[in-house]
Amino acid sequence: MRSVSILATVLLLATAHAAEPGPARTPRPAELDPLLHCATFHLSFDAASFTPDLAVGSAEARPAGTPTFEPGVAGLAAVIGKSGAAAVFSRAGNFPITRRGAVSMWVCPQEWDHREDGNVEFLMTTNASFYLQRQGPLYGPDGQARRLEALQLLCLSPTTGNANVTHACADWKNGQWRLLVANWDWPVLEFSVDGGPFQASAVVHLPTDETFGDLVIGSQHSPRTLLDEVTVYRRPVTEAEARLLWQNPRVQRPVPRATDVEQDREAVSLRFKVYPSLNRIKARADIGGLAARDRVTGGVLRVMRAGEPRPLAEQKLVFEKYAAEHVFDVPLAIAGDYKLTLLLEGGAGVPVEPIVESFERRVFPWENNRLGISDRVIPPFT
Numbered sequence: 001m002r003s004v005s006i007l008a009t010v011l012l013l014a015t016a017h018a019a020e021p022g023p024a025r026t027p028r029p030a031e032l033d034p035l036l037h038c039a040t041f042h043l044s045f046d047a048a049s050f051t052p053d054l055a056v057g058s059a060e061a062r063p064a065g066t067p068t069f070e071p072g073v074a075g076l077a078a079v080i081g082k083s084g085a086a087a088v089f090s091r092a093g094n095f096p097i098t099r100r101g102a103v104s105m106w107v108c109p110q111e112w113d114h115r116e117d118g119n120v121e122f123l124m125t126t127n128a129s130f131y132l133q134r135q136g137p138l139y140g141p142d143g144q145a146r147r148l149e150a151l152q153l154l155c156l157s158p159t160t161g162n163a164n165v166t167h168a169c170a171d172w173k174n175g176q177w178r179l180l181v182a183n184w185d186w187p188v189l190e191f192s193v194d195g196g197p198f199q200a201s202a203v204v205h206l207p208t209d210e211t212f213g214d215l216v217i218g219s220q221h222s223p224r225t226l227l228d229e230v231t232v233y234r235r236p237v238t239e240a241e242a243r244l245l246w247q248n249p250r251v252q253r254p255v256p257r258a259t260d261v262e263q264d265r266e267a268v269s270l271r272f273k274v275y276p277s278l279n280r281i282k283a284r285a286d287i288g289g290l291a292a293r294d295r296v297t298g299g300v301l302r303v304m305r306a307g308e309p310r311p312l313a314e315q316k317l318v319f320e321k322y323a324a325e326h327v328f329d330v331p332l333a334i335a336g337d338y339k340l341t342l343l344l345e346g347g348a349g350v351p352v353e354p355i356v357e358s359f360e361r362r363v364f365p366w367e368n369n370r371l372g373i374s375d376r377v378i379p380p381f382t
Contacts (some may be wrong), residue, residue, distance in 0.1 A: 032245070048076055055093070056088075080118060085120075089216075098211065104182075104237060105122060127212065130212055164250075166199070189201050192242045270340060280329055317342075336361060
């Protein structure tokens with residue numbers, strides 16, 4: 001079992017310059033505990049350093065530029081862009097980008113020009129296949145936009161195909177803090193700003209272990225920006241959790257669990273699509289995020305109606321490349337709450353409790369009727 005280290009040492013990245021810290025931290029709502037217990041990497045900058053406070057993988061930072069720090073949304077924040085710095089971190093353990101996960105961060109424009117400006121890379125991979133950035137605006141002599149200003153969550157890879165989720169930021173004011181949350185649960189990317197609804201896009205193919213490079217946080221030559229509280233999670237953030245992060249900007253930093261953070265149910269992805277009129281459910285289980293994935297020997301997937309002990313249907317699963325799919329033919333004519341349960345089988349480290357996902361079946365009176373369906377030909381359509 002790997003240990004998770006919270007690092008108290010300060011890594012000096014060239015010569016660091018720090019201002020007085022911002023507001024102190026406040027106790028976090030209990031509703032955020034399940035999310036913050038899923039953190040695999042956290043960078044607060046409060047020690048005037050790019051050394052992470054929490055790192056499941058290597059905590060070594062490979063710096064570029066001179067780290068400079070200013071008051072943040074809580075404690076200190078890093079200056080990125082002009083007079084700032086960036087750092088590269090190992091992807092392994094810290095950034096579960098090939099499976100499922102999320103990242104949240106606070107950003108504060110300092111010298112953004114909404115007429116003509118460069119890009120600001122908040123986070124990316126070393127091979128430029130994954131970006132969370134602000135695209136700067138560009139206008140021609142005729143006043144026409146050549147490049148629109150927008151926040152972008154990008155996946156750019158010949159392996160997966162491209163996906164792009166955008167949010168507007170042309171009205172952002174310098175000096176105001178904003179929250180960005182990005183989810184990935186392949187093939188889907190999701191992006192939320194300031195605790196708002198997630199916008200989504202999807203790639204064509206699933207990534208492989210070779211699709212992405214290491215993790216880069218910050219940038220050197222972009223318009224000056226402050227960056228604070230960068231946190232990576234091993235599962236997507238819900239809309240309710242994104243709102244709570246936005247409403248509680250100075251929450252206490254995440255802490256690791258007593259056990260290996262990857263050895264639990266939250267590392268397993270169980271996705272499904274319900275086709276009620278066809279009485280079918282398509283489900284996909286992905287165990288690639290489990291530390292013990294090579295010890296999984298199989299699983300049992302069940303469809304249950306709430307309150308009933310016997311499953312409506314069940315299927316034994318065999319995993320290939322850490323994933324398995326099945327299409328259930330199952331009666332869904334009765335309205336109510338249903339759930340899918342996945343029980344994994346295997347050796348040490350394999351979760352013993354089932355993974356559960358729920359949905360509500362609503363029955364509408366017009367389902368499967370033949371209204372408007374006729375063989376009669378009406379002139380002039382003869």
